[in-house]
Amino acid sequence: MKLIVNIPCYNEEENLATVIKEIPRQIPGIDQVEVLIYDDGSTDRTVEIAREAGADYVISNKKNKGLATTFRAALDAAIERGADIIVNTDGDNHYDQSKMPELLKPILDKKADIVIGSRKNLETKNKNLNKIGSSVMTRWAGMPKYDVSTGYRAYSKEAAMKIGVYSLHTYVHTTLMSAEDLKLTMVEVPIGDRPVDRPSRLIKNVPDHIWKAGWNIVRNIVIFRPLRFFGILGFIMILPGLVILGRFLYFYFTQGGNGHIQSLIVAIMLIIVGYINVVLGLLGSSIGWSRKVSEDILYRVKKLELDKDK
Ligand SMILES: Nc1nc2c(ncn2[C@@H]2O[C@H](COP(=O)(O)OP(=O)(O)OP(=O)(O)O)[C@@H](O)[C@H]2O)c(=O)[nH]1
Ligand SMILES: [Mg+2]
Incomplete structure (x- = not known):
């Protein structure tokens, strides 16, 4: 059983080494753990830092293609490299990598296709935006009340091969709606998160994010419902x-x-x-x-x- 940990990165030189080093390389039920960095045209030292910190694979886009596009490519790259399970985490040290065994357990126990690392009870930076996203997804897209904005998730190989990414901005909402549409089994487990003070790479400013993510959710509701x-x-x-x-x-x-x-x-x-x-x-x-x-x-x-x- 091989786990590949995917980290989509855009200018993550500050925290990437800490993230890679915190990823547990021995996990019960897993024979091999590898780390794949998908660099999306970073202009800083992300690639060098990834290599120095021990990433097994570093793939680079020549120019920035956006998180959603890169996320789908990263899933395919992990599958091609023999992953049985893929965990996605972020390069900003927001998530606690030591929670990875808990994230994997429902997939190893064959109880889930996708495991969502939930920050529900914790203080997160974009807590109010996340709440709005979650309530729109519950009311309009008919989704269960998950932490819909978390990037810390585990995917079985089958789920990773099937899910669609119908977005050019963030993948987090579209993937859950696609998984629900495909009738995949999703389970939420609580995970830690840490405050991050570096500026978001994804959110240029709050109105821009509300516009892009909101439009993205509406478009996906039109696609799926x-x-x-x-x-x-x-x-x-x-x-x-x-x-x-x-x-x-x-x-x-x-x-x-x-x-x-x-x-x-x-x-x-x-x-x-x-x-x-x-x-x-x-x-x-x-x-x-x-x-x-x-x-x-x-x-x-x-x-x-x-x-x-x-
Ligand atoms: N491939 C790619 N990755 C990106 C891009 N923008 C952000 N990322 C990565 O996606 C992950 C999440 O981006 P963040 O900047 O942490 O987003 P955030 O606003 O903090 O959102 P949360 O972490 O979900 O609270 C990080 O690993 C980033 O490096 C992009 O344009 N392309
Ligand atoms: Mg973040």
Whole structure:
């Protein structure tokens, strides 16, 4: 059983050595632990520090491609290098690497496909943003109430091969929605986190992050729950449209058909736009089925490639 610990990095020269050295190399149930650094075009000494601190693999992008894109590439790179389980952690020393055995246990016990390291009871830097993200994901995406923003997670090889990353910003929300869509089993375990005072590499400023992450969550709700999203919007318009139309018809038949033409126009507009939303939901749902087929084909191709290399 081989574990590969992935660390996506963008300018992490300050803390990366501490993180790599804290990763336990002996873990019960695991025969081999390796560390893979995916450097995303860092302009500081991240690559040299990674090598000096004992990383087994260092892969570099020529230029910065963003966390979500690099995360998917890092999962594939770990699978190609023979990982049976992949743990993702961050390069800023935010997470306690000694909690790794607890993070792995549910996968080793075959009780989970993905284990989420939860900071629920702890003080985190972006606590309020995380709470908002979590509540949107619970209410609108129908997700259980996880710590949705944590990067400290373990993935079984099968889960890592299957999950989709439908984002260009952060991978944390899209991967959970994809896992839920794929009916993978997710388990949360409490992990420690440490305060980090270096500026975030991901969050340029809070409004920019709310815009990018918020838009990303909405887009993923449209991808994974189109009928729910457009259906609710549609009915929010169709129902008042019908009430207003009923009122118009009442006056039409009781008061001889004069007046109230504005309410007729509003009612018809609401009903038409609402109907378009329901149709969009149905179309989105059909597109969702072809996405599932494409994901399944991609998974089978990856499996064939792996078997060929054996
Ligand atoms: N590959 C890649 N990694 C990045 C990028 N931006 C940030 N990272 C890495 O992703 C991880 C998380 O980034 P952070 O800067 O710690 O994000 P944060 O705002 O602290 O968010 P949390 O750690 O989740 O609280 C770190 O290991 C970063 O080095 C990027 O553009 N590309
Ligand atoms: Mg961080």
